[in-house]
Amino acid sequence: MTQHRIAILGASGYTGAELVRLIATHPAMKIVALSADRKAGMAMDQVFPFLRHLDLPVLQKIDEIDFSGVDLCFCALPHATTQVVVNALPRNLKIVDLSADFRLRDPAEYEKWYGQPHTAVELQREAVYGLTEFYRDEIKTARLVAGTGCNAATGQFALRPLISAGVIDLDNILIDLKAGVSGAGRSLKENLLHAELSGGTHTYSMGGKHRHLGEFDQEFSKIAGRPVQVRFSPHLLPMNRGILATVYVKADPQVVHATLAKAYAAEPFLKVLPFGALPSTRDIAGSNFCHLGVIGDRVPGHAVVVAVLDNLTKGSSGQAIQNANLMLGIEETAGLMLAPVFP
Numbered sequence: 001m002t003q004h005r006i007a008i009l010g011a012s013g014y015t016g017a018e019l020v021r022l023i024a025t026h027p028a029m030k031i032v033a034l035s036a037d038r039k040a041g042m043a044m045d046q047v048f049p050f051l052r053h054l055d056l057p058v059l060q061k062i063d064e065i066d067f068s069g070v071d072l073c074f075c076a077l078p079h080a081t082t083q084v085v086v087n088a089l090p091r092n093l094k095i096v097d098l099s100a101d102f103r104l105r106d107p108a109e110y111e112k113w114y115g116q117p118h119t120a121v122e123l124q125r126e127a128v129y130g131l132t133e134f135y136r137d138e139i140k141t142a143r144l145v146a147g148t149g150c151n152a153a154t155g156q157f158a159l160r161p162l163i164s165a166g167v168i169d170l171d172n173i174l175i176d177l178k179a180g181v182s183g184a185g186r187s188l189k190e191n192l193l194h195a196e197l198s199g200g201t202h203t204y205s206m207g208g209k210h211r212h213l214g215e216f217d218q219e220f221s222k223i224a225g226r227p228v229q230v231r232f233s234p235h236l237l238p239m240n241r242g243i244l245a246t247v248y249v250k251a252d253p254q255v256v257h258a259t260l261a262k263a264y265a266a267e268p269f270l271k272v273l274p275f276g277a278l279p280s281t282r283d284i285a286g287s288n289f290c291h292l293g294v295i296g297d298r299v300p301g302h303a304v305v306v307a308v309l310d311n312l313t314k315g316s317s318g319q320a321i322q323n324a325n326l327m328l329g330i331e332e333t334a335g336l337m338l339a340p341v342f343p
């Protein structure tokens, strides 16, 4: 099988390491370059001893990499840095970006949510939104794909088919979400110290401030053909991986279940549980699966959808590989059918 030559920028971060872990057993990808910033010059097993069994290139600064020998580049860098880096890469290089820089179509929306003007607007326009199950055809022919926010992916898996089918009240949607701490990346932050995190939970970016609302607004309004604004309450939980979104909608619960089950019947990674069964993050850790459950609320005419996925796989690096498979003409599930880790 052809081995596509892969570079990973930001390989010393959490999503970068997850890309390496998954690509290590991919049948048609070979890692030829890895980048880091502070950790440039180090071997991967110095940064991540859990990858010691692999023979990997040394971490380099981005400007030391020869991209002429690369077929596809995963970019797992912080937002804002990303647009500068991608703008300087060869224009024929296929890129799957994991940051927020190319997710929003409208430059004004980017500035609103990220607090600064976009400096590569033409790339922003070129990028295809990377929620694979809903953008497959565009992703197959794209050069630049923008991976979704991990929370944004979870909420969209619960809601997109319901909005498309017109079975929920569009003005009555609440996404209450719990996220694991690896979603915040590997750089040191005081509030993420074990002593300050492990004993409790708290909300963050409440009151309509979370940046993934930009993705919800963009995508839900596009599907509905009119503005849709959801309510969103993110919480940080003292767990490493995983997101659980509890989504409250005004709708017939059986119709909600039937709509999701039908929409995802042929999807290899999206699993709808029997009516009334609800999923747990414990059942998807380390895998590219998203589990969804539906139950009737106590108040008639209301339903609750619960969606879970792993932020480092289906929420970022697994999704990125799924998109790269399509861009390279490989089987979409290649390298991704790993079972979750349990317990």
Ligand SMILES: NC(=O)C1=CN([C@@H]2O[C@H](COP(=O)(O)OP(=O)(O)OC[C@H]3O[C@@H](n4cnc5c(N)ncnc54)[C@H](OP(=O)(O)O)[C@@H]3O)[C@@H](O)[C@H]2O)C=CC1
Pocket (backbone or CB within 6 Å): 009, 010, 011, 012, 013, 014, 015, 016, 035, 036, 037, 038, 039, 040, 062, 076, 077, 078, 079, 081, 098, 099, 100, 148, 149, 150, 182, 183, 184, 185, 186, 187, 311, 312, 315, 316
């Ligand atoms: N973590 C998650 O669950 C998700 C993350 N994302 C997005 O993916 C991207 C990567 O996230 P994550 O892996 O968590 O982040 P980390 O903070 O864990 O890693 C960031 C990586 O970028 C490198 N880096 C930082 N600054 C620079 C710079 N100025 N120039 C070059 N390289 C730099 C770091 O290198 P070094 O450490 O050597 O300094 C490191 O390799 C982010 O945009 C994030 O928002 C998207 C979905 C989910």
Ligand SMILES: CC(=O)N[C@@H](CCC(=O)OP(=O)(O)O)C(=O)O
Pocket (backbone or CB within 6 Å): 079, 098, 099, 100, 148, 149, 150, 151, 179, 180, 181, 182, 183, 184, 211, 234, 236
């Ligand atoms: C726990 C935590 O902090 N999670 C991050 C989501 C990670 C992600 O999807 O990041 P980007 O949108 O920045 O790429 C958050 O809620 O902002």
